[in-house]
Amino acid sequence: MKLPRTVMNETAQPRYSSRRPSHRVFHRYFPSMSTVLLIAQIIGIIPISATLLFILAKLVSHHCCSREQDGSGYAVLITGCDSGFGHLLAQRLDQKGFVVFAGCLSPEGAGAQSLVRQTSTNLKILKLDVTSDEDVRRTKKMVQDNLPEKGLWAVMNNAGISDWAEIEWSTVQDFRSMIDVNLLGSIRTSIAFLPLVRATNGNIFAFFNCLNMGAYSVSKRGLEAFADCLRVEMASFGVKVSIIQPGNFGQATNILKMKSSLTIWEKLDEERKQIFNQSYVEVASEYFMSMCKAGCEDADPVINAMLHAVTSAQPKYRYLLVPAMDVFFFKIKILT
Numbered sequence: 001m002k003l004p005r006t007v008m009n010e011t012a013q014p015r016y017s018s019r020r021p022s023h024r025v026f027h028r029y030f031p032s033m034s035t036v037l038l039i040a041q042i043i044g045i046i047p048i049s050a051t052l053l054f055i056l057a058k059l060v061s062h063h064c065c066s067r068e069q070d071g072s073g074y075a076v077l078i079t080g081c082d083s084g085f086g087h088l089l090a091q092r093l094d095q096k097g098f099v100v101f102a103g104c105l106s107p108e109g110a111g112a113q114s115l116v117r118q119t120s121t122n123l124k125i126l127k128l129d130v131t132s133d134e135d136v137r138r139t140k141k142m143v144q145d146n147l148p149e150k151g152l153w154a155v156m157n158n159a160g161i162s163d164w165a166e167i168e169w170s171t172v173q174d175f176r177s178m179i180d181v182n183l184l185g186s187i188r189t190s191i192a193f194l195p196l197v198r199a200t201n202g203n204i205f206a207f208f209n210c211l212n213m214g215a216y217s218v219s220k221r222g223l224e225a226f227a228d229c230l231r232v233e234m235a236s237f238g239v240k241v242s243i244i245q246p247g248n249f250g251q252a253t254n255i256l257k258m259k260s261s262l263t264i265w266e267k268l269d270e271e272r273k274q275i276f277n278q279s280y281v282e283v284a285s286e287y288f289m290s291m292c293k294a295g296c297e298d299a300d301p302v303i304n305a306m307l308h309a310v311t312s313a314q315p316k317y318r319y320l321l322v323p324a325m326d327v328f329f330f331k332i333k334i335l336t
């Protein structure tokens with residue numbers, strides 16, 4: 001059967017040639033197969049190279065970070081060594097060969113004396129109340145006069161107090177006391193010792209945490225702002241500033257000062273007593289106590305972070321020591 005020419009031609013010709021015109025149009029608007037393959041290869045290469053570069057950067061940074069600062073010949077100053085994190089860190093840095101100036105509120109107290117027994121003669125106990133200009137001035141003189149040959153490597157602003165109360169149950173004086181130790185104490189110490197730390201391109205550390213306790217949170221947020229400003233200013237001098245931010249380690253240290261709901265109740269004026277009845281205060285107190293009991297009992301994660309901050313060539317800006325879920329919420333809070 002004869003087919004119409006056009007149709008026959010079509011059938012007589014290989015299929016591709018019958019599509020040539022449209023194929024050319026396709027080519028005009030779209031790259032050839034080899035170009036597509038080339039682009040695909042490039043697209044494939046970019047993530048692979050990026051991944052390799054990322055791994056390389058990580059390896060280099062890990063190599064840098066894993067280079068530990070050797071303690072010999074260097075000194076560190078830690079405030080609040082009577083107990084808790086400061087007390088434990090003083091022991092660990094002493095073991096690493098640093099000359100440790102351990103600031104204690106009560107040099108004759110049990111905490112300071114146990115530190116003396118457990119450490120080498122390189123550790124010096126100094127009386128240091130961070131709210132006292134006079135103590136800070138005297139401590140600076142003492143440190144300056146007893147510096148090892150390489151100088152002061154780090155200042156750990158660790159001294160701190162905590163309290164809990166709803167804001168309305170607090171007085172301005174409660175806020176003032178908290179700020180005086182947690183915020184102004186760190187500022188006072190940092191300003192005094194900056195020239196010594198700058199000389200060694202060393203480190204300054206601040207502690208803070210927000211446990212939804214009004215006065216405490218205000219003092220620690222202020223400290224965070226101070227640390228961030230100081231980090232930027234000190235960068236050109238090669239001085240690193242880090243924030244150590246533990247979550248709830250209330251069971252690992254002496255930071256939580258217990259107070260009964262009755263103590264809070266008795267402190268309230270009549271107006272407040274009308275607004276908050278006694279059982280409200282009791283529930284709030286029970287909640288706080290349950291939070292305290294849930295605190296981590298092991299201080300090691302915090303001490304290890306502090307050690308990393310002091311001894312690593314690349315200390316982090318912030319050491320956030322909280323459960324993974326809290327890190328997630330923390331990041332969301334920063335972004336919103």
Ligand SMILES: NC(=O)c1ccc[n+]([C@@H]2O[C@H](COP(=O)([O-])OP(=O)(O)OC[C@H]3O[C@@H](n4cnc5c(N)ncnc54)[C@H](OP(=O)(O)O)[C@@H]3O)[C@@H](O)[C@H]2O)c1
Binds near residue numbers: 083086157162185
């Ligand atoms: N533990 C936690 O869950 C947690 C969480 C986040 C942040 N932090 C922070 O970590 C730091 C260390 O606290 P910690 O948990 O180890 O509690 P801690 O055991 O109570 O240690 C705090 C130390 O600071 C001392 N101190 C208090 N007032 C001072 C002052 N005016 N001058 C000098 N030293 C003073 C305390 O001396 P006394 O023992 O004689 O009072 C104590 O030795 C604090 O800044 C705290 O806010 C702790």
